[in-house]
Amino acid sequence: xxxxxxxxxxxxxxxxxxxxxxxxxxxxxxxxxxxxxxxxxxxxxxxxxxxxxxxxxxxxxxxxxxxxxxxxxxxxxxxxxxxxxxxxxxxxxxxxxxxxxxxxxxxxxxxx
Amino acid sequence: xxxxxxxxxxxxxxxxxxxxxxxxxxxxxxxxxxxxxxxxxxxxxxxxxxxxxxxxxxxxxxxxxxxxxxxxxxxxxxxxxxxxxxxxxxxxxxxxxxxxxxxxxxxxxxxxxxxxx
Numbered sequence: 001x002x003x004x005x006x007x008x009x010x011x012x013x014x015x016x017x018x019x020x021x022x023x024x025x026x027x028x029x030x031x032x033x034x035x036x037x038x039x040x041x042x043x044x045x046x047x048x049x050x051x052x053x054x055x056x057x058x059x060x061x062x063x064x065x066x067x068x069x070x071x072x073x074x075x076x077x078x079x080x081x082x083x084x085x086x087x088x089x090x091x092x093x094x095x096x097x098x099x100x101x102x103x104x105x106x107x108x109x110x111x112x
Numbered sequence: 113x114x115x116x117x118x119x120x121x122x123x124x125x126x127x128x129x130x131x132x133x134x135x136x137x138x139x140x141x142x143x144x145x146x147x148x149x150x151x152x153x154x155x156x157x158x159x160x161x162x163x164x165x166x167x168x169x170x171x172x173x174x175x176x177x178x179x180x181x182x183x184x185x186x187x188x189x190x191x192x193x194x195x196x197x198x199x200x201x202x203x204x205x206x207x208x209x210x211x212x213x214x215x216x217x218x219x220x221x222x223x224x225x226x227x228x229x
Contacts, residue, residue, distance in 0.1 A: 004154075034217070043116070043202055043220030044155070089154050097143055097206050099168050100218060102154030 003027045004092050006103035015112050019077040023090035023103050026071065030092040034100065035064060035075045038087045047088075048075070080110045114139055116205050116221035124227045125193050133188040133224045135203030142208050143167070144186040145218060146178060149200040161186055190226075198228045 005024045013019045021035075031052045036044035050057040050064045050073070057064050063076045077084055087107045091100040117136045125131050137144050143162045147155035157170035161180035175191040184205070190197055204218035 006154075036220075041222070043204075043222045046217045046219065049217065091154075097209060097218075099145065099157040099160055099170065100147075100155070100204075101157070102147075104152070104154050 002104075003030075004090060004101045004103040006088075006090060006106050008106050009104070010107045010109070012109045012111060013080045015082055015110055016079045019075075019080045019084065019108055019110065021075040021077075021088050021090075021106050021108065023073045023075075024071060025073075025092050025101075027092070027094075027101075028071070029094050030101075031095060032093045032098075033064070033066060033073050034091045034093075035062075036089045036091060036102075037084075038089060038105070044089060077108075080108075082110050082112055084108060084110050116203060116219050118201075118203050118221040118224050120224060121222070122225045122227075124229065126229050127193055127195060129193050129228075130189065130191045131193060131226060133190075133201050133203075133226070135186045135188070135205075135221060137184045137186065137203075137205030138207075138219050140207060141205035141219070142184050143206045144180055144184065145204045145206070146186070146188045147202040147204065148172075149202060149223070151199075155202055158188065193228045195228050198226060200225050 034049040035047040038044045066073045087105045091102045145160040146158040149155040159169040160167045164180045177189045180186045200223040202223045204220045206218045
């Protein structure tokens with residue numbers, strides 16, 4: 001039972017444009033949502049998070065949107081840069097510091 | 113500030129053998145979680161340790177066991193290795209609860225790539 005899903009295995013975007021990565025979840029008990037970026041041969045790197053009491057959180061070029069009624073979250077990267085090319089994972093947990101349930105990942109390719 | 117470190121980087125074992133993977137948490141972090149990442153998949157939660165006690169476990173059999181030491185470093189032990197245990201094993205540490213705004217973040221090490229032949 002995949003509680004967190006990223007339905008797009010890959011995404012290709014032109015440098016300078018917006019990248020939108022999507023994530024759906026099924027468990028309404030999730031209270032915290034996080035995005036991680038992963039380069040080959042490295043562990044995931046934390047990008048940005050949001051709690052269920054908010055619907056938007058921004059950090060520089062990264063914005064996460066949460067739609068609780070649709071059980072959907074998205075990560076927007078504006079403007080996209082070639083260095084953003086990596087695999088992006090969304091993750092969810094029921095409480096702060098709790099176990100993370102990850103999606104399958106979306107490989108983002110930003111072309112110059 | 114030293115990040116999360118894991119050893120070894122790579123490991124090759126044969127079916128039926130036992131393996132121990134090690135993790136040093138980031139300075140000041142008292143919670144350690146272990147994840148298994150199979151090829152093309154997202155990380156899967158194995159278990160979490162908080163103050164040397166197991167604090168949650170995922171859907172993994174008992175042959176996956178762990179320890180956390182007083183300095184908050186941790187070990188993952190896998191007995192009777194199977195071919196499907198081949199994966200990247202990730203350790204993540206997180207700061208003490210009550211740390212302003214950061215306790216939900218888990219900081220990952222580079223992982224140990226285990227190959228079972």
